[in-house]
Amino acid sequence: MFNIAVIGASGYTGAQLVNLIVGHPQMTLKHVLVSENSADAGKTMAQVHGNLAHLSQYVLTPLNSDLLAELAATMDGIFLATPHEASHDWMEALSAGKAKVFDLSGAFRLKDTEVFAKHYGFAHTSVDCLDKAVYGLAEYQADALKSANIVAVPGCYPTASLLALKPLFNAGLLDTSMRPIINAVSGVSGAGRKASLTTSFYEVSLQAYGVLGHRHTPEIEAHLGTQVIFTPHLGNFKRGILATVTVKLKAGTTQSDLDSLYESVYADQPIVRLRESFPKVDDVAHTPFCDLHWKVDAESGYAVVASAIDNVMKGAASQAMQCANLALGLSATQGLIHGYE
């Protein structure tokens, strides 16, 4: 059994990870941690999250600098479900021992530190760790993940967008004279558990935000290999992301070209489900799946590809679990889907 710790366990993605780890056949949850002065320190997972009411044995413990070294030396895997700054500050100590570290924040996803500082608002000073970090888009990084000690788990919108776009870019089917246009809607859990006016029930209505400047634009571009126009929207639902991606294809590309392409790229990837109609958020909410569907207009040369995921699962926790499975020598889907494990 692998010994596992979750830091940021009281948050949405941390609690989801706790749930996944407790149900995992080869993992033992050893620590659930929060920040040093957390208002939730001393509470049980059951007290903080009603859906985990059966987990009163796990008590949220405050993290301190002594504990960082102990975790690094004793754990097999550590999940960081913490704000970008906290992940950035702790990675060096946490990755100095035997533990493999899986960071759900954006702190280690962008190799270009200038682009990072512009979008995250602070300078990257953990450059050795940044060099070592593997971008954990699990379907594309299985080999690199097997030997990774630091994994930057992709952002939620980049996961949905890249799973739709990478097959097209990698096959040379995109006409990059027109940037792919990604319009994506996220449920409010994407903004985390802390109360804020913009995510309060009365305030949320379908609205674009971060227009032409969201930090996920450079992340998508860096890991796709071409520039995009990305517009996120906040929707008045709890969980899920629907990304609708419009692309210009190389002249002569047909519907059957895309059908064969997606079928071959994702043939051995059970987490990616190729649907026969455009996907719905409800079909993937609370699951580890990414559902894809596409349509080509051969006459105009445009195609629309839609990608649906649960932001807390494939957009964060279950993708982190895919990465951990691979890094610990297990099958990618262990503890995630029955029938493939």
Ligand SMILES: NC(=O)C1=CN([C@@H]2O[C@H](COP(=O)(O)OP(=O)(O)OC[C@H]3O[C@@H](n4cnc5c(N)ncnc54)[C@H](OP(=O)(O)O)[C@@H]3O)[C@@H](O)[C@H]2O)C=CC1
């Ligand atoms: N929600 C989502 O859909 C996605 C989130 N992410 C990323 O995952 C990370 C976690 O997100 P999410 O679960 O939504 O966030 P939440 O706000 O729901 O939870 C954050 C957790 O981190 C803890 N925390 C906050 N500040 C600190 C600190 N300084 N030191 C230690 N712990 C701290 C919080 O507890 P406390 O403050 O009480 O200590 C809480 O347990 C973020 O980096 C986010 O950007 C990535 C993809 C999708």
Ligand SMILES: CC(=O)N[C@@H](CCC(=O)OP(=O)(O)O)C(=O)O
């Ligand atoms: C709805 C909502 O607010 N979504 C978040 C993105 C989700 C997330 O946390 O992604 P990172 O790990 O890259 O921070 C946002 O737009 O900032």
